[in-house]
Amino acid sequence: AQSVTQLDSHVSVSEGTPVLLRCNYSSSYSPSLFWYVQHPNKGLQLLLKYTSAATLVKGINGFEAEFKKSETSFHLTKPSAHMSDAAEYFCVVSDKELSFGAGTTVTVRA
Amino acid sequence: NAGVTQTPKFQVLKTGQSMTLQCAQDMNHNSMYWYRQDPGMGLRLIYYSASEGTTDKGEVPNGYNVSRLNKREFSLRLESAAPSQTSVYFCATKWRSEPVSTDTQYFGPGTRLTVL
Numbered sequence: 063a064q065s066v067t068q069l070d071s072h073v074s075v076s077e078g079t080p081v082l083l084r085c086n087y088s089s090s091y092s093p094s095l096f097w098y099v100q101h102p103n104k105g106l107q108l109l110l111k112y113t114s115a116a117t118l119v120k121g122i123n124g125f126e127a128e129f130k131k132s133e134t135s136f137h138l139t140k141p142s143a144h145m146s147d148a149a150e151y152f153c154v155v156s157d158k159e160l161s162f163g164a165g166t167t168v169t170v171r172a
Numbered sequence: 173n174a175g176v177t178q179t180p181k182f183q184v185l186k187t188g189q190s191m192t193l194q195c196a197q198d199m200n201h202n203s204m205y206w207y208r209q210d211p212g213m214g215l216r217l218i219y220y221s222a223s224e225g226t227t228d229k230g231e232v233p234n235g236y237n238v239s240r241l242n243k244r245e246f247s248l249r250l251e252s253a254a255p256s257q258t259s260v261y262f263c264a265t266k267w268r269s270e271p272v273s274t275d276t277q278y279f280g281p282g283t284r285l286t287v288l
Contacts, residue, residue: 066214071212096276096277098279104281104282105262105279105280105281105282106215106262106264106279107279108276108277108278111276152214152215154277159217160205160217160277162207162214162215162216163214164212164213164214165212165214
């Protein structure tokens with residue numbers, strides 16, 4: 063069985079400061095991992111995905127994530143938050159099926 | 173290309189009414205999915221279709237039925253709507269359905285359903 067845990071339901075940062083969204087997973091296989099972003103009243107957009115080619119994955123809008131097998135983690139980071147980063151973020155693991163984390167809401171303070 | 177489209181965008185139903193949510197894709201993807209999104213619960217899979225002609229239950233199938241009409245279209249039907257089905261519904265597609273697939277899932281814009 064697989065599962066995804068997003069460790070923070072809400073993260074608040076100041077504009078220009080780093081963002082860290084934490085995701086841990088459990089899987090019986092070597093999974094594929096994704097981060098999606100959902101802006102208010104919008105659908106889900108792919109930020110980045112881990113395909114086993116490299117453990118550090120770069121995505122759109124300056125986001126990146128590092129796959130750490132020993133820690134079963136796939137944390138999402140961005141060095142400098144922008145107001146437009148305010149959204150909900152979902153960590154997803156693809157194993158025998160797709161499992162979504164509960165989501166992390168990011169607010170950015172001016 | 174439109175990608176993944178869903179109709180309607182919004183719907184209000186009374187308890188006991190029925191309706192069908194439509195999803196269509198023009199990406200020639202094999203697998204299609206229906207999710208519901210509720211606050212604090214992420215997305216939960218209702219039903220999916222690995223290929224034309226096949227459908228399977230997901231995590232929360234009760235109260236729903238689906239039809240994979242052809243490769244392009246995958247509809248979700250609520251036969252007798254209940255207030256617990258108030259949610260945002262997303263359709264998604266993926267090129268392959270095999271395990272450990274690195275294929276990206278593409279999502280439609282969602283349907284906001286309220287059941288009174």
